[in-house]
Amino acid sequence: MGIVPKRYSYELIKKTKDYSINIPTTDLLEAVKYCGKVSGRDVKDKFEKSRLTPVKASQISSYLIKECPVNLECKVVHTLDLEGTHTWFVGEVVAAHITKDYSKSKAIMFWPPEYRYVGDVIEK
Ligand SMILES: Cc1cc2nc3c(=O)[nH]c(=O)nc-3n(C[C@H](O)[C@H](O)[C@H](O)COP(=O)(O)O)c2cc1C
Structure with a gap:
């Protein structure tokens, strides 16, 4: 995960040495x-401001987001500063949670400057 060092998230990840990845659905766009x-x-x-609910994780100190159907708990195993704009935190996924009814067709993709649905299957 690439994070610009001035972000608050950067400060938190440096402190906790962990982070969660939470995959939102289209209804969470706002x-x-x-x-x-x-x-x-x-x-x-x-x-609270974004009307999302924090959930305690099982293996890490960072919180998960209840409304997101996929949550990955990650522990930082490498921190790479490649002298670009972002610092790269390589995480080991130590726990994964997915809701039973998860549909990939509702996943959001950010393709700057647009938010999109994930595309069609081209091969199986
Ligand atoms: C869709 C989207 C994706 C983003 N991805 C990143 C990212 O990968 N790394 C990053 O440093 N900032 C990213 N940003 C910008 C941060 O989310 C933004 O600066 C935010 O205010 C940082 O909050 P914080 O200071 O609480 O960490 C993204 C913004 C948007 C809208």
């Missing part, structure tokens, strides 16, 4: 946009 433009440093509770 929350995604909010989280993608407001820093946790500037608001008291980013979860």
